Amino acid sequence: MDENSIIARLQQRLAACSSAELSIGDDCAVINPLQCPELAAAVAARGAAQLGEWRMVLKVDSIVQGRHFLPQHAGERVGWKALARCLSDFAAMGAYPQSALVAVAMSDESYVPKLERIYDGLARCAQTYGVEVVGGELSRLQGEGLVISVSLSGWVEAGHYVRRSGASQGEYIVVSGALGGSIAGKHLDFQPRLAEGQWLARKGIATAMMDISDGLARDLPRLAAASGVGFELDYAAIPRSPGCELQQALGDGEDFELLFCCRDLEWLGEWQQNFAAVPLTVIGRTQAASTQALSGGFDHFERV
Amino acid sequence: MDENSIIARLQQRLAACSSAELSIGDDCAVINPLQCPELAAAVAARGAAQLGEWRMVLKVDSIVQGRHFLPQHAGERVGWKALARCLSDFAAMGAYPQSALVAVAMSDESYVPKLERIYDGLARCAQTYGVEVVGGELSRLQGEGLVISVSLSGWVEAGHYVRRSGASQGEYIVVSGALGGSIAGKHLDFQPRLAEGQWLARKGIATAMMDISDGLARDLPRLAAASGVGFELDYAAIPRSPGCELQQALGDGEDFELLFCCRDLEWLGEWQQNFAAVPLTVIGRTQAASTQALSGGFDHFERV
Numbered sequence: 001m002d003e004n005s006i007i008a009r010l011q012q013r014l015a016a017c018s019s020a021e022l023s024i025g026d027d028c029a030v031i032n033p034l035q036c037p038e039l040a041a042a043v044a045a046r047g048a049a050q051l052g053e054w055r056m057v058l059k060v061d062s063i064v065q066g067r068h069f070l071p072q073h074a075g076e077r078v079g080w081k082a083l084a085r086c087l088s089d090f091a092a093m094g095a096y097p098q099s100a101l102v103a104v105a106m107s108d109e110s111y112v113p114k115l116e117r118i119y120d121g122l123a124r125c126a127q128t129y130g131v132e133v134v135g136g137e138l139s140r141l142q143g144e145g146l147v148i149s150v151s152l153s154g155w156v157e158a159g160h161y162v163r164r165s166g167a168s169q170g171e172y173i174v175v176s177g178a179l180g181g182s183i184a185g186k187h188l189d190f191q192p193r194l195a196e197g198q199w200l201a202r203k204g205i206a207t208a209m210m211d212i213s214d215g216l217a218r219d220l221p222r223l224a225a226a227s228g229v230g231f232e233l234d235y236a237a238i239p240r241s242p243g244c245e246l247q248q249a250l251g252d253g254e255d256f257e258l259l260f261c262c263r264d265l266e267w268l269g270e271w272q273q274n275f276a277a278v279p280l281t282v283i284g285r286t287q288a289a290s291t292q293a294l295s296g297g298f299d300h301f302e303r304v
Numbered sequence: 305m306d307e308n309s310i311i312a313r314l315q316q317r318l319a320a321c322s323s324a325e326l327s328i329g330d331d332c333a334v335i336n337p338l339q340c341p342e343l344a345a346a347v348a349a350r351g352a353a354q355l356g357e358w359r360m361v362l363k364v365d366s367i368v369q370g371r372h373f374l375p376q377h378a379g380e381r382v383g384w385k386a387l388a389r390c391l392s393d394f395a396a397m398g399a400y401p402q403s404a405l406v407a408v409a410m411s412d413e414s415y416v417p418k419l420e421r422i423y424d425g426l427a428r429c430a431q432t433y434g435v436e437v438v439g440g441e442l443s444r445l446q447g448e449g450l451v452i453s454v455s456l457s458g459w460v461e462a463g464h465y466v467r468r469s470g471a472s473q474g475e476y477i478v479v480s481g482a483l484g485g486s487i488a489g490k491h492l493d494f495q496p497r498l499a500e501g502q503w504l505a506r507k508g509i510a511t512a513m514m515d516i517s518d519g520l521a522r523d524l525p526r527l528a529a530a531s532g533v534g535f536e537l538d539y540a541a542i543p544r545s546p547g548c549e550l551q552q553a554l555g556d557g558e559d560f561e562l563l564f565c566c567r568d569l570e571w572l573g574e575w576q577q578n579f580a581a582v583p584l585t586v587i588g589r590t591q592a593a594s595t596q597a598l599s600g601g602f603d604h605f606e607r608v
Contacts, residue, residue, distance in 0.1 A: 143447025
């Protein structure tokens, strides 16, 4: 099977692109930014000069067989995860995704049927979150294996996105959903908190935000360090997935929930009206700067 | 060595980002499109409404150790190649690159010193062509190996870029430089024809264009098929690298020269004034549509 015929088989799994003037089959993909609905709406409301106020948002993320998924995992779920991980990062900025590129590296053609299912999952995730897969790349690994890299691009208005570095002392530390035990299945099937993150950013509620990918124990110190604050956690309050111990909630990783800081909680009623299915929990407060570590968490490059 | 310390070592190799409001260290990179000089110049000359006429250009490309480079190749050259391949695709559209993301997958930490050299090469190529490396990703392969994926984003004005599909019957078929023998070293050290491709696009000279990555024998039929034309080649005219036979010029691949069609040759004098060091050769003419194949060329996914 040659490269062209594999690409043709994969391309069939994808929806047609409407925002791409050019996609698979030319040297590059060419995208009209105004096909991003939020950007188009801003321009319609405030005029073309508004375009200069928007920023391009870029993210790349890879998943590796044996590390982020296993051979026995259904390809459809693997493909969902590959794109959903990038969307979770967009959620953590409050950004609006538009276009994705997919780079696949695999050792041999025996992966092609699996890859077709992976593309089904990519396509379903893309459709669910309004993203278009506009191009890709196929290469052959020398060793055994399968790697899926997704590059996601999109938009956010200047001054309306949330960094990790914006928290101050005395703020609330909040997480969405429940933590721990993702390995039971959620790491493949999670819903990136995209609308939720966009809402928190647009309303100016979150002062600092990230998604929890390596576990609260690793990710909270990163957010605190970026913001130059310390933190005090109410360990009993940390929301745990059913059957999980505290150490799992702290350290399992791949929760893909939002972790953010905010100055008050007056907006909680409005949150519940909008996102009734997604609970929020205050798990602590920021305090004066200090170097703090928590035990646990997942290092993507640790020796396994 | 954990992920954070490897990333810190690699980040040191990169120049500081001026167009990125956020780069390495947050969930996503955030880029101001108006830091792309060509886009900014167009807006300065014609006003903000002009922004709506620009299109985002996206490309991803991967190189794999053992396939696109060898363990004994200097990392600095490997890093140059990783980005230059994407730039060659931008050249073939006449597009203006702005930001790159780099995803690395490797089997173990023994690759880190090599990877530092690779980042030196990426940084040098980025600086040479006015690109900023604004983020990346590190993951661990299960099998032995090293994969570098580069995602490049940039801009082009609507109606001022060149597809593969725009050629008509009776046009000239032209290539830049000389073909064949890239494996002797050029595949690592080539100069992507970025300014040349942008010039051909801006002047409206090229009706269809691509870069030669898999060899003329594979790439010309792709351009012809996309344009719905046939072709007649003057085999004796095909410019060969020193010491190369015709079959090498047709089939070696990784030439990273421009292949394009044009209606006349009146602009050749102006080309020579601008790009004296880059010869152009007419190698044939397009003709009525037909399905044509040439023998030779490189399939990135062929069994090796």
